[in-house]
Amino acid sequence: MARRKKIYEGKAKILYEGPEPGTLVQYFKDDATAFNAEKHDVVDGKGVLNNRLSEYFMTGLNNIGVPTHFLRRINMREQLIKSVEIIPLEIVVRNVAAGSISKRLGLDEGSPLPRPIVEFYFKDDGLGDPMVSEEHILAFGWASQQDLDDIVALALRVNDFMSGIMMGVGIRLVDFKIEVGRIWEGDFMRLVVADEISPDSCRLWDVSTGQKLDKDVFRRDLGNLADAYTEVARRLGVLPRNTASVGKPTLIN
Template identity: 70%
Template sequence: MARRKQLYEGKAKILYEGPEPGTVVQYFKDDATAFNNQKKGTITGKGVLNNRISEYLMTRLGEIGVPTHFIRRLNMREQLVKEVEIIPIEVVVRNVAAGSLSKKFAIPEGTPLPRSIIEFYYKNDELGDPMVSEEHITAFNWADPLEIDEIMAMSLRVNDYLSGLFLGVQLRLVDFKLEFGRYYDEEEEEPRIVLADEISPDNCRLWDMATGEKLDKDRFRRDLGGVEEAYQEVARRLGILPESGPRDVQGPSTLQ
């Protein structure tokens, strides 16, 4: 396997220098974390499945005009993406009360919300990813008001599309997390806001419409068991699980 320069390693992915200027190789790991890295483990085959699921969802979003960093999948664990400047904000879109929202406001989990709610969190593990307001974001120059408006509009559009897509395979999109970045195109004067990171059961809460069964990382967070099977079921319903099951690919050796 070719040696590549490692640019960054996060909790679920490793970024390597891409083969062409302005590109990055995103490698999906099997590592799993929860509660701001307090709980750690491994979900066998998670990286393979998340790579395929994120590829599928990013491609579908691109087809309806949502700009993303995704270029193409390279193999079972890697995809080629555009190099972007990540905005240090996690955008959470909520459709149904669950997780921290239920705990904060004593709302029974599973309660439909009167409308979709967008929350912002500052990406900082050491601080516990604190919730922030638009005022914080603009005051600390993480993004300007126009960028925030664009991020909110894009997040709601993603929510509308994915809610319908998952509904079609009998899954309820309870909530999910998005990340965005600035893409600098030589042909454009201003950077474009694009959807970045990934969309997978790692950052989406997905419940079976009939039974309410959780088919996402909550199975790991809450020690429910059957984590690998839940991820495979999501891929199966989307029609992207290989018949032979999730295969593996060895990661590239790292050139520091």
Template identity: 80%
Template sequence: MARRKLVYEGKAKILYEGTEPGTLVQYFKDDATAFNAQKKGIIDGKGVLNNRLSEFFMLGLARIGVPTHFIRRLNMREQLIRQVEIIPLEVIVRNFAAGTMAKRLGMEEGTPLPRPIVEFSYKDDALGDPLVPEEYIIAFGWASQQDLDDIIALALRVNDFMAGVMHGVGIKLIDFKIEVGRVWDNDFMRLIVADEISPDSCRLWDIESGRKLDKDVFRQDLGDLADAYTEVAKRLGVLPSNATHMPKPTLIN
């Protein structure tokens, strides 16, 4: 079998040329990184869990009319996605103070914010994905004012959906980040949710105990990351309640 053409490899995913025009195959790796890849590890089964969880969230968003790049899951680690032009920004939505926001402002982690706050960081690992104001984004041509207005509205819709789903299973959505891509239907441009939505890109705390169920488990050495992600998947019904974390299958190209 001929090997597929590799398009891009990041810290947690690999993109291959898709089998259909205008598509890519997104492969979820078991690699875990933190602190701009200064801390690295391999967590068996993480890629399988993130593939299933991202599928769950993308399908849920589609049901409420939020457009995404997701087409279908192909197997345990791969999904077929629409090829998009990624806007070079991470779109961060915060409901509670945590992480860099808590450090910047000297706030206690978990402090409720008066309303969801949307921030932008410039996607550049070498620079540490610096926070950027809207004025920079417009001046450097990464997005127009109309694009930013649409991105904020899109991000807040994702937040409403995610916060509601998580609250229903006893999990507090502290914050999350998404990426947004441009697609064209003839001459009409649309903005859609891209990349992934998983515990890798969210902060998730158990409502009752405050236990962290996201990548902070790896960042802060709080236990087994795969067990935390498995707990999220079980609560959401993505995995049966008696499941242990998913095995590590062999990738065949």
């Protein structure tokens, strides 16, 4: 079999040239990073879980009419996605004060926010992904005003969907990050949710106990990251409920 062409490698994923024009293969690694990769480890099975969980969320969004780049899962670690032009922004939606917003505004972690807050960060690891305003985005041409309006609408729809799904299994969606890409169809352009949606890109707290079930487990040395992600997958039905927490989980097709 011919060696695949690598298009891009990030901290948690690798993109390969896809089997058809306009497609890519997205491979999920077991690497766990925090603090702009200053903290790094390899967590056995993490890529498998994130691949399956991202498939679950992206499929759900596609089914309710929120467009994504996801086409189908190929195997335990890979999925077929549409090739998109990524807008160089990370879009964060916050429902509860946690992380950087608590530090910036002096809010107690866990304080409910008055409404979902959408923030923008410029995608540049070398700069630490700095927070930017709509004025910066428009001035530097990263997106148009119409793009921004559409991005906010997409992000809030994702928030509604994810909040409901998570609350149904006893998990509070504290915040999450998405990326958005442009797909061109002739002269027509549309925006789609891209990258991934997984516990790597969300803060997830157990509703009853406040237990963290996301990457903060790794950031703050709160336990085993694979155990936390396995619990999320189990509650959502991605894993059988009687499955023991293991490094290489058996997933439901």
